[in-house]
Amino acid sequence: MRALVFNAAFDVTVDEVPDPQIQSAGDAIVRVVATCVCGSDLWYYRGVSPRKAGSRIGHEFVGVVEAIGTDVGSVAVGDFVIAPFMFSDGTCPHCLNGITSSCVHGGFWGSQGTDGGQGEYVRVPLADGTLVVVPGGQPDAELIPHLLALSDVCGTGHHAAVGAGVRPGMTVAVVGDGAVGLNGVLAAKRLGAERIIALSRNPARQAIATEFGATDLIEARGQDAVGAVVELTGGLGVDATLECVGSAEAMTTAFAIARPGSRVGFVGVPHDIEFPVNIAFQNNVGLGGGLAPVRTYLPELLADVLAGRIRPGLVFDLEVPFDELPAGYAAMDERRAVKAMARLA
């Protein structure tokens, strides 16, 4: 089969690799129908984070179950399924506590011995715990991007909102206008925020933010952005802040605009962050979030997608043939695209 392989910074290719086989009784083989590139893929693509040459990549996919191991009971051959960005057993204490991203048997796609999500087929370990079935078989083509967004960015944006403690009526700010930040806007709206301030200077992203529920757009950066948000909130700061980047500047901005007693929900993989612990202390601004337990949120978010209440896949503004997915990396790296996807089959 064909799958994406990481060779070096700025060098990913579609290579021929071995077809996956059932290895354990809990495995399933999924034929990938759609996959995509994540903002977090850019860290290694740009050479910022190390990654082993020759490793398989991608962690978001939806598809059809082609085979199952003898112990698999919750998915059947022919089911259309969504895979969250990590696999997890669903039965360990951390999974039962809702933190599937800390599953004691779980792990990442594309890690040692596992397939990446950007390939024609994926062996899914712990299939019962990991996969979520979309009822009704193969969905309409129009629905695919919204289901694919549930693999990561929709649940991750939701986790930022949950970590920030968003509740109905709140004024919320979202730092970061990538696919996760935009889904953070969506999540804040879904959780009842009354006013949603999106920090974005890109017209295309602003449009999606507005579609997702943003009521105010701030184009400034750094201290100017802080001043603008503080002014918008009558000097108080916002009731909840979503930090959806993972950079030092984003974290500093997030804490500076947070109202005393509020929380910052962070979901961006932290990179070189000097955490503003003194502001956190002085202003009683808490921190929530982390590596999103997307699997936990999938059923409730899927129900909203199927009911047409949310359309998280609007963040896909570039669709390429699978063989050209490396061009999707380049487009995202150069900020020509918010998020690139590819359909297979």
Place this chain on the structure above:
Amino acid sequence: MRALVFNAAFDVTVDEVPDPQIQSAGDAIVRVVATCVCGSDLWYYRGVSPRKAGSRIGHEFVGVVEAIGTDVGSVAVGDFVIAPFMFSDGTCPHCLNGITSSCVHGGFWGSQGTDGGQGEYVRVPLADGTLVVVPGGQPDAELIPHLLALSDVCGTGHHAAVGAGVRPGMTVAVVGDGAVGLNGVLAAKRLGAERIIALSRNPARQAIATEFGATDLIEARGQDAVGAVVELTGGLGVDATLECVGSAEAMTTAFAIARPGSRVGFVGVPHDIEFPVNIAFQNNVGLGGGLAPVRTYLPELLADVLAGRIRPGLVFDLEVPFDELPAGYAAMDERRAVKAMARLA
């Protein structure tokens, strides 16, 4: 009147200073009946934090109202009152939101133009918002330490527990066996924790921790302490962690023993902390707490003290005459005392 003055590191003296006068219509003058030394006073006493020579010190006191300004309505001359460790107006948006420590008109005792709490009299700005009346006039001598503890350590320990999200039935760990950490144990017990693991190697402090509700004592430090707590919790970590020191080691330990998805409540003034942001992200361990809004908690904690349900003043293990309060600093610095207090009049 006499009051404590900071001269230099390891040099605090009882000096003659001007009697305070009503300066604003919202002021009250309180005759101090009891005051004490805080663990946070040790940061400047030891020369770790800068402090201006000649500045007045102390921020915990109880006493009797001797005079009030024309606008004061909630306290009357003769009332026995508790002062929280900051003054606050009680009417600004942050106060109304419960974060009195961010009051837009509030401040610290002993800052420019205000008296310290370690003196015979204190001018209390914003008396209506700040002071809490103890019903029934001058309390019994036995009750004074428990009321004095409400000035800071009891409410601060409570804030750590609130910040950590302590709920009934939880397994809780408390890092730090100072007066705040011990009151954190008390707060965890009061909020319904089922198992309370106190990290302490000092027999006297262990005894207080046990009296306050600790079910397990860990004498190890650093990685050994982490291992012991992890083992006690079957490898999972604790449901809520109180960080009551403010040092880098305490923060690192707190995050290392926290169960994925739980929160660390921190109330120790942070000093040279390298915040473990990667562990926070990886394990979804949140941060709560900060500079405690003690005034907000005072009524509910006072009710429990008056009903005899909690005895937070057990942390006072050294009582000295007011003129010898500098010896209380030395005793605490040398860890010969948990917390020193002095009675006046």
